[in-house]
Structure formats: structure tokens, C-alpha cells
Amino acid sequence: MDNLAPHSFYTVASVRPPIVQFTSVGEKDSLRNIRARREFVVNLAPAWLLEEVNATGTDFAPDISEFDAVGLTREPSAVVTPPRVRESPVALECRLHQILPMGDCYLVFGEIVHAAVFSDALDTSHPQIGLLEPLARLGRDEWGTIGAIREIKRIRAADWPGHFRREADGAYE
Template sequence: MRTDFSPDELSSRDFYRLLTAVVVPRPIAWVSSTSPEGVDNLAPHSFFTVASVNPPIIAFTSVGKKDSLRNIVATGEFIVNLAPANLIAEVNATGTDFPPDVSEFDAAGLTREAGLTVQVPRVAESPVALECRLHSTLEMGDCVLVFGEVTHAVVASEVLQGTHPGIDRLDPLSRLGLDEWGTMGDVSELKRIRKDDWPGGFRPADRA
């Protein structure tokens, strides 16, 4: 038995809540930007992904036209900081609807760290920062997709295993439905099967 939901029959808010409850877990782009007036903004955006490998482009969605979007369009620069589990209170606090003249860095008690290739501060407490130059934006309904070309990446040495960031050391947060947040939990390692190695007769249902 299944229950049907139609976007034509639900309010846009209710269907949005359904989508964010089933498109899970979602990584968080903790976006720092600076306004033309020099106010440093910091906000979490949970519609976030890699959009291109070469050139390296990441994308996040601004649901509505918020301070992050206005600052990025005006200056052409931003940084995506990783949102780690130990900073869940600070990440949540930076989602507060402060007016544009209030810096979330100061409100949440976070430390600025100078960017290397952009005039935007990183979150010093975050283990990863991806410095970005605005590539393009795309309006889609009441949202705007923001594409940024990564101009520099910095990773805290203590989370590296060799040259690779260890997922258990990064301990990233994710967003779920409603006011729910996710942490890493169990991690499984499973290599992709090459066609030449495909086992005859394999069916997913055969798994014990």
C-alpha cells in the first residue's frame, strides 16, 4: 500500500516539507559572503552539491533571495565552509533571519579567517573551506541556483589521512526533514563493480 501526494493538491509549503523529508540526507553549504558595505554574512544552505569536475564547480540553492545571494551577486565571491557536528548550535544559529547589517559571525561567536583567493572570511572553526568565484546563477521558480568555481580549497591537517579527508574526522552534519539534523552514524565501504567482474546471476534480493 502507498499514499499518493500531488503538488497540485498540497500547498507549496507542505510539498516542500515532503520533498525535504525524503531527499535525505542533504549536505550543508555553510556559505560565507561579504556585502558591498563590508558586513560578513554566514548562512547554512541545505540544497548543495558538486556541479562539475573540470572546471571544479559547486552549486547551492537559495530558497528565496536572501543576504547570501545578494552579496554573492554583488561581489562575485563566496566560501562554502563544512558544517561539522560539533558546531551544530552555531550552524543552526546562523540560519536566524538577522537583518543585513548584522554579521552572523559575531552573533554566533565564530572566528573569521582570511581567505586566500577571495575577499571573504572563512569560518576558522570549520575544518574545510572552499573558496569560490561566482560562475553563474539560474532562477528557477522562487529559488536561485548559485554556481561557484572553486578557486582554492583548504583542509585542516588533523582531519587528513594522507592527502584524503577522513569522513570520521570531518564528521559532517546533514539536514533531514522539519527541524531534524543528521550525523554520520555507520559508514560502509563498498567498491563499485566493473562490468568485467559482474557476477553471473547476481540479484540485489539475493543478499542475506
């Protein structure tokens, strides 16, 4: 059955190839489905879907569609078999790269084979984080949003005040 789950821990694991990683605490439906299908979709959880996202964490029986139970819309994925969430502004379609047991958890690595992003959330080809409004699951019953967004340019070492010089002995002055 179609499964959704708010995983607290996910991140980029590699840029080339593009791989996303999430942690399954124990063996849950998501992990079992990924093992069976060898494909999955990571849908960004935006603030405007907080109630629905939280509801997907309910321990529904495996034969219950979480899309139907929480009122989210299935959308066919472009490349993989599992559907994506139509209401999500970003969907990363993945093929299983590796599952790595780690203590009482499983690290799931998926190679991103297609990324779908709401066009109105893009500034040319770059997503505008303020329009995506990502949620962060902080633990237990706590959720957060990104808050104020600050932009600051990176400083090249050559432009750093007092420019570092490497001495022959390897020390910096």
C-alpha cells in the same frame, strides 16, 4: 556585513572545472552578497558546530555580522575576499560562475578556486569523512549526521559474476 547561512541544498555540480552549487530559497543576504562580491566561501558544517550553524539561520538584519552574533571566528581566505570560518574543517573558496533562477529559488554555481582542509582530517590527500563529521540539514528543525560509514569496493563489469556479454543485437545476456 559578513554573512553565514546554513543552506540545506548544496552539492558538486562539476569536477572539471570544480564547481559547487547551492540553492537559495528566495532572495536572502547570501544571494545579495554573492551578486555584489562575485565571490563566496562554502564552509563545511561539522557536528561539533551544530548550535552555531543552526544559529546562523536566524533572520539577522543585513548590518549584523553573523560571525559575531553566533561566536564563530573569521579567518582570511587564501584567494577570495569573503572570510572563511576558522572552526570549519573544510572551506571551499569560490568565484561566482552563474546564478540560475529556478521557480522560487536561485541555483548559485561557484567555481572552486581554493580548498582548505584541516590537515589532521586528511589521509594523505583524501579527506577522512569520519573526522569531518558533516552535518546534514534535513528540513524544518531537523538535522542529521552521517552515522556508520561503510566501505565497499566497486565491481568492474568484467569481474561481475556471470559476466555480461553484449550480443550483436545490443542485448545483454
